[in-house]
Amino acid sequence: MDALFSKIEAFDTITIFRHIAADADALGAQFGLKTWIQETYPNKKVFALGNDTGPKANLFPPIDVARDDQIQHSLAIILDTANAARIDDSRWKSAAYKIKIDHHIFVDAYADEEYIEDRKGATCEILADMFQKKGLCLSKTCAEYLYGGLIADTLQFSIQATTPEMLRCGAYLVEQGVDVAKVNEQNFSKSWKEFEFETYIRTHYTLMDECIAYIIVHPSDYERYDLTLNQAKEKVYALSKVHEFQAWALFIETGQEQGESVYNGSLRSKNIEINDIAMSYNGGGHRFACGVKGLKEKDIQSLLQDLSKRMRKEKS
Numbered sequence: 265m266d267a268l269f270s271k272i273e274a275f276d277t278i279t280i281f282r283h284i285a286a287d288a289d290a291l292g293a294q295f296g297l298k299t300w301i302q303e304t305y306p307n308k309k310v311f312a313l314g315n316d317t318g319p320k321a322n323l324f325p326p327i328d329v330a331r332d333d334q335i336q337h338s339l340a341i342i343l344d345t346a347n348a349a350r351i352d353d354s355r356w357k358s359a360a361y362k363i364k365i366d367h368h369i370f371v372d373a374y375a376d377e378e379y380i381e382d383r384k385g386a387t388c389e390i391l392a393d394m395f396q397k398k399g400l401c402l403s404k405t406c407a408e409y410l411y412g413g414l415i416a417d418t419l420q421f422s423i424q425a426t427t428p429e430m431l432r433c434g435a436y437l438v439e440q441g442v443d444v445a446k447v448n449e450q451n452f453s454k455s456w457k458e459f460e461f462e463t464y465i466r467t468h469y470t471l472m473d474e475c476i477a478y479i480i481v482h483p484s485d486y487e488r489y490d491l492t493l494n495q496a497k498e499k500v501y502a503l504s505k506v507h508e509f510q511a512w513a514l515f516i517e518t519g520q521e522q523g524e525s526v527y528n529g530s531l532r533s534k535n536i537e538i539n540d541i542a543m544s545y546n547g548g549g550h551r552f553a554c555g556v557k558g559l560k561e562k563d564i565q566s567l568l569q570d571l572s573k574r575m576r577k578e579k580s
C-alpha cells in the first residue's frame with residue numbers, strides 16, 4: 265500500500281470513483297479517502313465522482329463536478345468496484361494513472377495497480393486498516409465516513425467475514441472520535457414507509473424447500489411506499505436472521521425486453537458459498553452476499569433450482 269501513498273503525494277489532482285448504485289461502503293470509502301487527502305494535502309484538488317448516488321446519498325456531501333481535462337491529469341482511485349462496467353462515470357478511463365482498491369471477488373483487471381482483499385468485509389475496512397498501519401490520526405468526519413461503510417457492509421460486525429482485524433479497525437476508528445450510536449442510527453434506522461415495505465416483503469415472500477425464502481418485486485410494489493428501485497433492492501435483509509432460512513433473495517423488475525420483464529436480484533446465504541451461482545447469472549460479489557442481473561422469469565426459476573440443489577447438497 266505504500267505505493268498508493270506515494271502516488272497520492274505525486275499527483276496534484278486526485279479523482280475518486282466507485283460503483284454505480286452507490287451504497288454506504290462505496291460512498292463512505294469515497295468520502296473517507298477524499299476527506300483524509302484534503303486534510304493532509306490542502307493544496308491538492310480532490311474530486312469524488314459518480315452520478316448514481318444511491319439511497320445513502322443523504323448521509324454525504326454532494327458529488328463533485330470535474331472537467332474532462334482535470335480527470336485526464338489525475339490519479340484515479342477506484343473503490344469498491346470489481347469490474348470496469350460497474351464504475352460510475354466512464355471518464356475514469358482517461359485518468360493518467362489508475363489504482364483499484366476493492367474487497368469483491370476478482371472480476372477484471374482494469375487499473376495500473378490493483379489492491380484486492382476479498383476476505384475483508386468492506387472497502388472502508390481496507391482503508392481503515394491502511395491508515396491504522398501507518399499510525400495516522402484521522403478527523404472525526406473522516407473516521408465516521410469509514411465507520412459507516414464498515415458497519416453497513418458488515419451488518420454491524422456480524423457477517424462471516426468478521427475477524428479480529430476487522431474489529432481492531434472498528435476500534436481504531438472509534439478512537440478517532442466516531443459517534444457510534446449516531447452512525448448506527450444513520451445507517452440502520454428506517455422511515456415508516458420503508459418499514460411498511462419490509463412488512464410487505466415478509467407477508468408476500470415464497471418459501472422453497474423450507475429453507476430458501478424469496479420474493480419477486482415489481483415497481484408498483486415499492487412505488488406505493490415512495491421507494492426507488494435502489495432503496496427497494498436493499499430490503500432483501502427483511503428476510504434475514506430466520507433460523508430456518510439458509511438462503512434468501514429479492515428479485516426486482518428493472519424493465520421490459522421484448523414484452524418480457526427483466527429482473528436484478530440480491531442473493532444472501534447464511535453460511536454456504538453461493539457466489540459461483542451468482543456468477544453464472546451475470547452476477548458476482550461476495551461469497552455469501554451477491555447480485556445477479558438481466559434475468560427473465562425462467563432464469564429466476566433456474567437460479568432458484570441451483571440454489572435449492574446447493575442447499576440440499578450441503579445439508580446431506
Ligand SMILES: [Mn+2]
Binds near residue numbers: 385386387
Ligand atoms: Mn463494499
